[in-house]
Amino acid sequence: MGAIKGALLMKSIELINAAVFLVYRRFYAAGIKDLFEKGETSLSRAIPPLLRIGLSHLDGGWRHWVLDQPWWKQLLVMVAMQTSFYMDDLITLLWLATRSEVSFALYCVALVLFIGADFARKVLQMETLLAATDALSSGGNILVEYFKAFGSMPTWQAVCIILFSVSSTVFVHGHNLFIIFNAVRNVVQTQPSVCWTAFFLTFCSAVLSSGIERRA
Numbered sequence: 001m002g003a004i005k006g007a008l009l010m011k012s013i014e015l016i017n018a019a020v021f022l023v024y025r026r027f028y029a030a031g032i033k034d035l036f037e038k039g040e041t042s043l044s045r046a047i048p049p050l051l052r053i054g055l056s057h058l059d060g061g062w063r064h065w066v067l068d069q070p071w072w073k074q075l076l077v078m079v080a081m082q083t084s085f086y087m088d089d090l091i092t093l094l095w096l097a098t099r100s101e102v103s104f105a106l107y108c109v110a111l112v113l114f115i116g117a118d119f120a121r122k123v124l125q126m127e128t129l130l131a132a133t134d135a136l137s138s139g140g141n142i143l144v145e146y147f148k149a150f151g152s153m154p155t156w157q158a159v160c161i162i163l164f165s166v167s168s169t170v171f172v173h174g175h176n177l178f179i180i181f182n183a184v185r186n187v188v189q190t191q192p193s194v195c196w197t198a199f200f201l202t203f204c205s206a207v208l209s210s211g212i213e214r215r216a
Helices: 003-027 029-038 047-067 069-082 089-098 104-117 119-138 140-149 155-190 192-215
Strands: none
Touching: 003 029, 003 089, 003 104, 003 119, 029 047, 029 089, 047 069, 047 089, 047 155, 069 089, 069 104, 069 155, 104 119, 104 155, 119 140, 119 155
16 A cells, blocks of 8 residues: 555544544543542543553643643644654543643644644654565565665655654653653652652662672
């Protein structure tokens, strides 16, 4: 089918996220609001602990970026979150639908922009997948085929990946690191004994592990 046609098909399927957004907003928004405001919710079984942690992180560090903000700023944050590498699609979409309070129409615009901005990266993923498949079927070297796929990447594709995917990753995860830094600093300032205890336990664990490896 080819990398470009495959990428078009995969990105077209992502349009279904608009319907998922509506489902989350209709059936999950009230329960997740109770979770943050009251500490309990009727959706306890549907929201596992790791999902709660992800939602809490986004809520604490990103909500002020979209709540009561100009539409263009909300649009920028939504596109960046979805285009960035290493952002969980499920948590991001659930948080946008239930906690960001952005309009459905604006989310649809962001979704279309995201699909366009992420197209070059999806083409590259399809090309590397096809290269790996060809290498396995012909007995070739997968790494060599990977490098060939990267080396044959046209200029427009490389520019789009850097302009959209890489810049979004730097922006999103740069802010995530800032959130983590502030959280650690607050713990150090308010609960220094906890930090020293954690440091001591980590040091002891490292010493014990080193001793076990030497004996082995």
